[in-house]
Amino acid sequence: MDLNVLSALLLFLANDRSGYDIRLLFKATPLGVFSDSPGAIYPALARLEARQLLASKAEPGGRRRRAYVRTGAGEAALDSWLRTPVDPETVARRPHELELRYVLVATHLGRGAGADFLAACAEAYRARIAELEAFRAGHPEIGAISIEALGLGIALFRTRLDWCVDTARKGGE
Amino acid sequence: MDLNVLSALLLFLANDRSGYDIRLLFKATPLGVFSDSPGAIYPALARLEARQLLASKAEPGGRRRRAYVRTGAGEAALDSWLRTPVDPETVARRPHELELRYVLVATHLGRGAGADFLAACAEAYRARIAELEAFRAGHPEIGAISIEALGLGIALFRTRLDWCVDTARKGGE
DNA sequence: TCGTCCATGTAACGCGTTACATGATTTG
DNA sequence: CAAATCATGTAACGCGTTACATGGACGA
Numbered sequence: 554m555d556l557n558v559l560s561a562l563l564l565f566l567a568n569d570r571s572g573y574d575i576r577l578l579f580k581a582t583p584l585g586v587f588s589d590s591p592g593a594i595y596p597a598l599a600r601l602e603a604r605q606l607l608a609s610k611a612e613p614g615g616r617r618r619r620a621y622v623r624t625g626a627g628e629a630a631l632d633s634w635l636r637t638p639v640d641p642e643t644v645a646r647r648p649h650e651l652e653l654r655y656v657l658v659a660t661h662l663g664r665g666a667g668a669d670f671l672a673a674c675a676e677a678y679r680a681r682i683a684e685l686e687a688f689r690a691g692h693p694e695i696g697a698i699s700i701e702a703l704g705l706g707i708a709l710f711r712t713r714l715d716w717c718v719d720t721a722r723k724g725g726e
Numbered sequence: 727m728d729l730n731v732l733s734a735l736l737l738f739l740a741n742d743r744s745g746y747d748i749r750l751l752f753k754a755t756p757l758g759v760f761s762d763s764p765g766a767i768y769p770a771l772a773r774l775e776a777r778q779l780l781a782s783k784a785e786p787g788g789r790r791r792r793a794y795v796r797t798g799a800g801e802a803a804l805d806s807w808l809r810t811p812v813d814p815e816t817v818a819r820r821p822h823e824l825e826l827r828y829v830l831v832a833t834h835l836g837r838g839a840g841a842d843f844l845a846a847c848a849e850a851y852r853a854r855i856a857e858l859e860a861f862r863a864g865h866p867e868i869g870a871i872s873i874e875a876l877g878l879g880i881a882l883f884r885t886r887l888d889w890c891v892d893t894a895r896k897g898g899e
Numbered sequence: 900t901c902g903t904c905c906a907t908g909t910a911a912c913g914c915g916t917t918a919c920a921t922g923a924t925t926t927g
Numbered sequence: 928c929a930a931a932t933c934a935t936g937t938a939a940c941g942c943g944t945t946a947c948a949t950g951g952a953c954g955a
Contacts, residue, residue: 572936583818590915590917591934592916593914593916595936655871656872656875685756698828699829720874723874765910772908790906790951
């Protein structure tokens with residue numbers, strides 16, 4: 554029952570929303586990691602419907618609005634995606650996926666689950682920082698320029714870690 | 727003559743290196759944004775050779791090592807990719823591409839070009855931060871959780887900006 | 900000779916991109 | 928009625944992923 558990020562986001566958003574609604578949403582948000590192109594969104598919605606995670610009703614008329622809703626199975630799939638453990642692979646290669654997941658977790662499962670998720674992320678970020686610092690210390694031969702870039706990588710994870718800690722603290726008040 | 731990131735990186739790395747060498751390189755680096763899978767690397771090298779940006783000589787014997795080198799056209803293509811203006815689209819959606827590009831620019835075109843590139847990035851990051859802050863100020867309706875996530879997005883760009891400024895200063899000494 | 904490493908590839912598949920097509924409804 | 932906007936889709940293409948195939952070299 555595995556989902557990619559776009560599918561999970563669509564499941565989350567699809568509550569009486571149409572593909573066009575979602576395109577407008579994606580176009581309006583400046584954090585736009587997601588493409589608002591029809592060739593991305595409509596096929597993805599169709600795939601989710603084929604897997605019976607979404608259901609839709611077309612309004613009568615020619616090409617009229619088609620609104621989607623989650624099915625029970627869709628709800629379960631979203632839920633299980635949101636509860637997937639924070640794995641090192643995602644932390645290392647797609648950390649922005651975790652940032653999106655936080656929004657979905659906190660909105661869909663509640664602030665408590667959001668705080669737990671942030672704690673798990675903080676833990677994973679600390680581990681990642683330690684790993685990168687160990688690599689930097691152990692491989693001086695990679696050269697000054699690569700060391701600089703690695704420094705940025707580490708700084709970005711520190712920013713993420715600080716944000717987790719801050720946000721968990723503020724959200725828990 | 728446009729290249730994707732992987733192709734540009736392969737052009738950069740391909741100096742008497744084989745696909746296998748590159749796989750080992752990708753496996754060894756913990757910043758691993760790039761997959762070391764043969765299904766990614768060998769076809770990409772073959773495409774570059776088909777476009778005559780790389781040339782290769784197979785060593786005699788069965789499946790023996792095949793080492794690649796840049797052609798003149800390959801050199802030119804890499805050069806022009808490295809000198810492509812920093813566009814807002816890349817800044818917003820694939821900032822890590824810029825971080826890789828810095829390493830390639832500074833290594834391949836020299837420290838001076840690297841410093842110029844950092845300056846362009848810093849400029850773009852400042853603009854991006856302003857844009858995100860304006861959005862945050864103008865759209866309180868997006869909700870507390872999204873505001874938190876947006877805050878992280880802004881903080882990450884600030885980290886990138888600080889890094890550009892610091893690195894340009896240190897590199898210029 | 901058996902396993903392991905070196906080394907290169909291919910096939911099926913999923914999915915995003917760009918560009919195009921279609922048709923209804925609203926607005927000037 | 929012409930143009931823009933609402934709204935949904937499809938086709939071709941590029942490219943990465945996973946998994947599998949091939950075959951030589953070398954040590955136990």
